[in-house]
Amino acid sequence: MxxxxxxxxxxxxxxxxxxxxxxxxxxxxxxxxxxxxxxxxxxxxxxxxxxxxxxxxxxxxxxxxxxxxxxxxxxxxxxxxxxxxxxxxxxxxxxxxxxxxxxxxxxxxxxxxxxxxxxxxxxxxxxxxxxxxxxxxxxxxxxxxxxxxxxxxxxxxxxxxxxxxxxxxxxxxxxxxxxxxxxxxxxxxxxxxxxxxxxxxxxxxxxxxxxxxRSQGRHDFELLRRVYDHTTVTDDGQIAYSYISYDDITESGCTAEDVDDQVSIPRALRGIRIAMLFSEGEPGIVRVNLRGEGRTSVIEIAEQFGGGGHVQSSGVRMRNKPMAKVIEEVLGAARRHLASETIRVPS
Ligand SMILES: [Mn+2]
Incomplete structure (x- = not known):
């Protein structure tokens, strides 16, 4: 669209x-x-x-x-x-x-x-x-x-x-x-x-x-621990992202359905403008959750890959691409989006 x-x-x-x-x-x-x-x-x-x-x-x-x-x-x-x-x-x-x-x-x-x-x-x-x-x-x-x-x-x-x-x-x-x-x-x-x-x-x-x-189960807690562990912030401090692999999810005792709002972990970092979570709930399918903070929109990033949602809360699923490749591509798109600075959420 x-x-x-x-x-x-x-x-x-x-x-x-x-x-x-x-x-x-x-x-x-x-x-x-x-x-x-x-x-x-x-x-x-x-x-x-x-x-x-x-x-x-x-x-x-x-x-x-x-x-x-x-x-x-x-x-x-x-x-x-x-x-x-x-x-x-x-x-x-x-x-x-x-x-x-x-x-x-x-x-x-x-x-x-x-x-x-x-x-x-x-x-x-x-x-x-x-x-x-x-x-x-x-x-x-x-x-x-x-x-x-x-x-x-x-x-x-x-x-x-x-x-x-x-x-x-x-x-x-x-x-x-x-x-x-x-x-x-x-x-x-x-x-x-x-x-x-x-x-x-x-x-x-x-x-x-x-x-x-306030009702986190042990499985969800273990999954969150891994989300914290895998959180990376870009050098400019503007983008924070994390990932959970299929093995992370199954070893935690969770399933694809339990991947819900864990993007709130990288999102909670001060000063970031875009938060992303990459998760492989089913082998071969990487889901990307994108969140924009302040007045940063993220929907344009999701749309580039065929996804959608809300202006500041969007998502996309990508098939048959390894996690590392998905992270590289979406991170690149997010950097370009921030650099263009043309599209902002109206105040
Ligand atoms: Mn809703």
Missing amino acids: SLTRVASRSEAAAGTGPSAEFLGALRGVRRVVLAGHVTPDADSLSSALGLGLLLRERGVEAALVLPRMTVAKRLQFLLELGRDIAMVSEPPASAESAIIVDTATMKRVNVDGAFERLAKLETFNIDHHITNPDYARHNWVDPHASSSCEMIARLAAALGWPVRGAAASLLYAGLHGDTAGFSLPNTTAEALNIGAELVRGGADVTHIGEQLC
Whole structure:
């Protein structure tokens, strides 16, 4: 996607709510399959399960598709919060509609066979990734939303649906996840207002804080140790990156799904502008997580390699290239990007 398109999307969609057409179509759903993105994060799981619980209260049949039930160990508490929603490894044959949340592209839809598998159903796309090309029949994409969970909370308000109990906790967890505990620039007044509404609705702040911030398992801890060990900072101090090989991941007792937000380790270094994590969760596939600090954007770097995401939080997967080669190429692109200094996040 060109930067012009990204810019125009960002202006056109500024703070937009769901259209009347979108709300009308959503009111009509009866049997729904929900899907998020591959390697699901807190926002993806919580927006799907939170919306599922809200639909269920209205008598809608809702199931979440989760191939092979693979979820990071640290996020399994979200499945417990959403346990009233059936979790299935394949879309149920009875489903008439598919609601895809938090997923920037068709190929990232977390269903075996990706979006194509759901294309015959009435499809909905609810997302906040700026690169989302409106791939569904009904689309609501708001790149100004902090998280897809914020969008689900706004959707519920627009439909007059109260959000309470487990649904409130789930949506709060997604907000917490995508804003890194309400600390990133996407922590808008709107996001905080919605957070407050969710707490009033019964979101369990302590439980979610504990689960997301203070519940590291031994395996995750071992993996983080390796991320620290492998962290390198460029001589100019502007780029920090780390890597975890397939062996690092398996020897730690982790799996690909457990590679989640470990890029926050190199990112935490003072003064850096770009943080990157290279991980080989499956042999031969290197995933790159990119983060921009201050006003540095990183999406242009991801796009050069066919990836995408958000302006300051993007990613890409590269196949059939050794880790060292991927690091060399992406690091080179990151250096050139910083040297060009032409593209910055508007203040
Ligand atoms: Mn998200």
